[in-house]
Amino acid sequence: MTIIQSHQALNDTVIANGYCVGCGACAVPEQSPFRIVMDDYGKYQSRLSSSNVFAKTEIDYEKLCPFGTSTPNEDEIAKQHYGETCEYNTQVGYYKGVYAGHVTEGDFRKQGSSGGMGTWVLNELLEKGLVDYVLHVKSETADQDLNNLPFRYHVSKTLDETQQGGKSRYYPIELSEVLKTVRNQPGRYAVVGLPCFIKSIRLLQAQDSVLAGRIQYCVGLVCGHLKSSHYAESLAWQMSIAPQELQGIDFRIKDPSEPANRYSTYAKDTFGEKIVPTKQLFGADWGAGAFKYKACDFCDDVFAETADVVLGDAWLPEYVQDSYGTNVVVTRKGAIQQLIVNARREGRLELDELGVEKAVQSQDAGLRHRKVAIGYRLHCEKADNSWVPTKRTSPSKSLNPRYEMKRQQLRTELRDLSHRSFLNAKHTNDLSAYIGAVQPVYSHYSRQGHSFLRRLLSFTKRKIKAVVRL
Ligand SMILES: Cc1cc2nc3c(=O)[nH]c(=O)nc-3n(C[C@H](O)[C@H](O)[C@H](O)COP(=O)(O)OP(=O)(O)OC[C@H]3O[C@@H](n4cnc5c(N)ncnc54)[C@H](O)[C@@H]3O)c2cc1C
Ligand code: SF4
Ligand code: SF4
Incomplete structure (x- = not known):
């Protein structure tokens, strides 16, 4: 080639x-x-x-693309940056400090999806003069309303502009426009992004010396998967806001009376605003993966392994009860580690030393889906004679427990069906064309684990009875 x-x-x-x-x-x-x-x-x-x-x-x-043939994988890229200075874990990648906690200063936590560290790190890099600009995701009209659609990457220069970028936007975004700005506008930049986006930046930097020189800090987000814009529309439509009427959305409204993982969804149209607990909305079960990009099922990077620091939610029993949100934080670059250590000492961050095993535990389901079950999904694609990207995990014919194979097949079906049926729902102006098509598959999917548990329970009961009879 x-x-x-x-x-x-x-x-x-x-x-x-x-x-x-x-x-x-x-x-x-x-x-x-x-x-x-x-x-x-x-x-x-x-x-x-x-x-x-x-x-x-x-x-x-091909070598610019995170899924391209013969691109270096995440381990190979990360080793060049952190191999000498960090320890390594197969699930998290390289790591220096591993923490759980939140920002105590300002409104970062209040305005963030989790503990507010995402915006805080960018803010701190600007404030301490380590960068001149940040590339982050916010509303195109954030000066009017932070939740206005669409969300996209922006270049921000001031602390105020940066703080407009809080919250997780489960919404499609792309980097090409802002990276063209970076090439045309000299300065030092920090970028926040999903793991594959940070990998793309590393790959671009390998071929573009201007981007390599200017982008000095990469801030990663832990990632389950990315959603199409129809995810936002599907949630809002269930709140009686039709897709063409939807003006703004917040996927992560904190509810002070609920644990952090029981957040609500906010949506608005010209007639007003609505907030509904997300669990009440069909399609919001993250594990089922409605509206997921296919690429995400063939990505094995959860902890943004090529980023200088990565931030996620500490989905652990000891933190999840705190409605206001707690970050899991993994640092890799010395300068960012130092910013965090200093701010912690000054009382601006409240952080516990977490340990890498707990960080892994905080993303248990995501890691199993992405780093283990990916082998089975690769096998299924190859069995259909389809081209697949080269991954760190090899294709695997089987998966344990056995019901997990069926779950994977149903997740793939849910992913594809959600895209197709929602488009149909929009064309026919009938939400039930989406819910009616996806609900039966979702019910089947939901029963998989349960039926196994029931089988396990009855097997155990039979064994106990047999022992008692002896
Ligand atoms: C699509 C997606 C999937 C995620 N999956 C998981 C997961 O499975 N497990 C988990 O623990 N955490 C996941 N996260 C991260 C989590 O939702 C929080 O973003 C993270 O914990 C930081 O929260 P915070 O309060 O510290 O940050 P905030 O202060 O709320 O700041 C968030 C930062 O992320 C940026 N941002 C928002 N949306 C995007 C986007 N789409 N692409 C790039 N940058 C963006 C913002 O510009 C801002 O800088 C995901 C985030 C996204 C966007
Ligand atoms: S947009 Fe990104 S993922 Fe898609 S082909 Fe280009 S480099 Fe690859
Ligand atoms: S799951 Fe992987 S491919 Fe999908 S958005 Fe997240 S990092 Fe990118």
């Missing part, structure tokens, strides 16, 4: 087979033949523009 053909190869493998996560990296090089478009399903996707397919370039496009 020559570099000249690499754009065609990327198109024929990752994009044609549905593994594009829409990160935007391949659209960043000057004269790139790719552009990022929103598809009918509400996902950003890369498209090879026919007018430019013969563009000559020194760029190897």
Whole structure:
């Protein structure tokens, strides 16, 4: 494969087979033949523009893509940055400090989805003069309302602008526009992103010395998966706000009377605002994976292994009861570790030393799905003679316990069916076309674990009875 053909190869493998996560990296090089478009399903996707397919370039496009053939994997990239200075864990990647806690100063925690560390780290990098700009996700019209749709990557320069970017936006975003700004505007930048987006930045930096010099800090988010824009629309529609009326959404409203994982969803249209506990909304079971990008089922990076620091939710019994949210924090770069240690000493952060095993436990379900069951999903795709990206885990014919294989098949079905049926619901202006199609599969999926538990229970009862009879 020559570099000249690499754009065609990327198109024929990752994009044609549905593994594009829409990160935007391949659209960043000057004269790139790719552009990022929103598809009918509400996902950003890369498209090879026919007018430019013969563009000559020194760029190897396959090596820019987090799912591209023969790109270095997360371990290989991370080793270059942290191999000498950090310890290593197979689930978390490299790590220096591992904490659980929250921000105590300002409104960071109040305005954040979890403990507020996401916005705080960016803010601290700006305030301490370590960067001039941050690249983060916020509402396109954040000056009017932080929850206004759409959300997208912005370049922010001031502390006020940065603080407009709190909250997890389970919504499609892409990097190409802001990275073009970075190339045109000298300065030192920090970027926050999902694990695959940070990997894309590392891959871009390997081929673009300007981006390598300017992007000095990568802040990662722990990631379960990314949703299409139809996820937001599906939640709002159940709150009686039709897709075309939806103006704003907040996926993570904290409820002071509930544990942190029982948050609510806020949505607004021209007539007003509504807040509903998210658990009451169909399709919000994160494990079932409705509206998930296909790429996410073939990604084995949960802890943003190539980022300088990663922030997530400490989903642990000892923290989840605190409604206001607690972060899990893993540091990898010395300068960020130092910022955190200093702020903790000054009482601006309240952090417990967590230990890497607890960090793993905090993402138990996500890690099992992404780092273990990925082998089975790869096997299923290969069994269909489909192209699959090369992953750190090999394809595997089986999965334990056995019912987990059925669960994986049903998750794949739920993923694909949610995309198709919601598009149909929008076309027919009938929400039940989505819920009616997905509900039976979801019920089947939900019964999988239960039926196993019931079988286990009755097996145990039979054994006990047999022993008692003896
Ligand atoms: C799609 C998605 C999936 C996630 N999955 C998990 C998970 O499975 N487990 C888990 O523990 N945590 C997950 N997180 C992270 C979690 O939701 C919180 O974002 C994280 O704990 C930081 O919260 P905070 O209060 O510290 O940050 P905040 O102060 O709320 O700041 C959040 C930061 O993230 C940025 N941001 C928001 N949305 C996006 C986006 N779509 N892409 C890039 N940057 C964004 C904002 O610009 C801001 O800088 C996910 C986040 C996203 C966006
Ligand atoms: S995942 Fe990113 S780099 Fe790969 S094809 Fe899609 S937009 Fe391009
Ligand atoms: S699951 Fe992986 S591919 Fe999907 S958004 Fe998260 S990091 Fe990217």
